[in-house]
Amino acid sequence: MAGRAATPEVIWARPERAGRGPKPAYSRADIAAAAVRIADADGIDAVSMRRVAGELGCGTMSLYNYVPRKEDLYELMVDAVSADYELPAGPGAADWRAEILALARQTRDMMRRHPWLARVMSPLYGCSPNALRFLEHCLGALEGLDAPSGTKMELIGMVNGSVMTYVANEFATAERTRSLPWSAEQEQAARFAYLAGQVGGGAYPRLAAAFAQGPGPGSADDIFDRMLNRLLDSFAGAAGSAD
Structure with a gap:
């Protein structure tokens, strides 16, 4: 061409x-x-x-x-x-989970400040100066995790991918409700009422049990933290089982 x-x-x-x-x-x-x-x-x-x-x-x-x-x-x-990442200088973090979660929160905040970011992100951009700086810091933060370097790189990639998906869903929900003549809360309540009627008839027993238990408590920030902690749990558990 x-x-x-x-x-x-x-x-x-x-x-x-x-x-x-x-x-x-x-x-x-x-x-x-x-x-x-x-x-x-x-x-x-x-x-x-x-x-x-x-x-x-x-x-x-x-x-x-x-x-x-x-x-x-x-x-x-x-x-x-x-370049907006605040990356503390010094040796690897004493609590690798806390450090990775803090970085994930920074990523989420960055994507909220720049809503276009998810549209243009690519794994190919991992060789840029600030990407290398970020990855080097992440690997330093993960020194306390007993796992091969390749596994740590997978963890970083999965955390970033999870954050991107979470923020994309936040944007999609906000965009869906922005043009409606009612609030996001009213939209959610109407949909929940419809779903309650559908699962209450006995055709979806597993969904009915899940709805009866309800979602985990807390704000969107709490749900974000729980999602990331469960992902980090899987790597911590895998590292422990390999000993």
């Missing part, structure tokens, strides 16, 4: 600006910040090379000298917001 490199490229392996000439007028940080501002204000679909170039005050074709593909622009954006 015209304009595309014949071999795979990694944006971080490229110089800040391709070709010779004067010192670049913009840094990758400038470009990423402009794209993030647009996405935060108008959504990821509003992010285009033309729009970012306009935000910076340069020509669209000039921007391609810095960022050859839109996929590279997304990678710069993800790395830019990943």
